Amino acid sequence: MATRIRPFRDGDLVAIDAVNRAAFGRADEGQLVAALHTAGCDAFELVAERDARIVAHILFSPVTVEHGDDGRVLGLAPLAVAPGHQRQGIGSALVRAALSTLATGPYRAVVVLGDPDYYQRFGFGPASAAGLHDVYAAGDDFMALALRAGGLSGYRGRVSYAPEFDGLE
Numbered sequence: 001m002a003t004r005i006r007p008f009r010d011g012d013l014v015a016i017d018a019v020n021r022a023a024f025g026r027a028d029e030g031q032l033v034a035a036l037h038t039a040g041c042d043a044f045e046l047v048a049e050r051d052a053r054i055v056a057h058i059l060f061s062p063v064t065v066e067h068g069d070d071g072r073v074l075g076l077a078p079l080a081v082a083p084g085h086q087r088q089g090i091g092s093a094l095v096r097a098a099l100s101t102l103a104t105g106p107y108r109a110v111v112v113l114g115d116p117d118y119y120q121r122f123g124f125g126p127a128s129a130a131g132l133h134d135v136y137a138a139g140d141d142f143m144a145l146a147l148r149a150g151g152l153s154g155y156r157g158r159v160s161y162a163p164e165f166d167g168l169e
């Protein structure tokens with residue numbers, strides 16, 4: 001079945017909410033996406049469609065770096081694939097499409113909090129290697145990726161997500 005990846009469009013939020021609810025089994029991530037939109041923190045976003053229906057979604061929002069912050073680091077979250085479409089390469093395709101587009105723009109690096117077994121295939125490594133840590137004490141589950149050579153240089157310390165993430169577990 002063909003999968004089409006495209007940028008976010010007005011009118012997508014209801015379907016994106018449904019995908020996040022189904023993937024995470026709770027309302028929090030869908031509400032987070034809506035809140036990030038309201039706050040203007042949806043820096044980059046893609047959806048994947050099958051048969052013209054949204055089945056997956058990825059969002060990047062700006063993060064703040066304790067030292068060296070220049071507004072050019074993004075946090076990847078959330079990433080959701082509807083349960084009936086998981087493990088078919090759609091999540092990977094979304095991550096790869098997003099990272100390759102971001103690599104051509106102004107951003108220098110991306111951080112993510114997730115399973116290293118999943119994210120290391122895209123080039124993410126422990127953020128601690130770049131002197132960065134997250135506010136959730138996630139250890140090696142907190143990862144970073146330079147979008148270009150030297151993309152992580154000059155940053156150090158705590159990385160904070162937008163306030164809309166506060167309270168998300």
Ligand SMILES: CC(C)(COP(=O)(O)OP(=O)(O)OC[C@H]1O[C@@H](n2cnc3c(N)ncnc32)[C@H](O)[C@@H]1OP(=O)(O)O)[C@@H](O)C(=O)NCCC(=O)NCCS
Nearest residue numbers: 023024079080081086087088089090091092114115117118
């Ligand atoms: C995690 C998720 C985004 C992956 O998307 P997907 O389209 O199902 O995954 P893909 O088909 O691209 O990749 C499949 C590979 O990822 C692995 N994988 C899938 N989910 C994984 C997870 N939660 N942890 C580790 N590895 C995972 C599979 O084992 C498979 O590995 P293989 O290629 O070596 O066999 C999707 O399963 C999902 O939405 N899960 C629920 C929400 C969630 O946990 N989101 C991530 C938040 S960080």
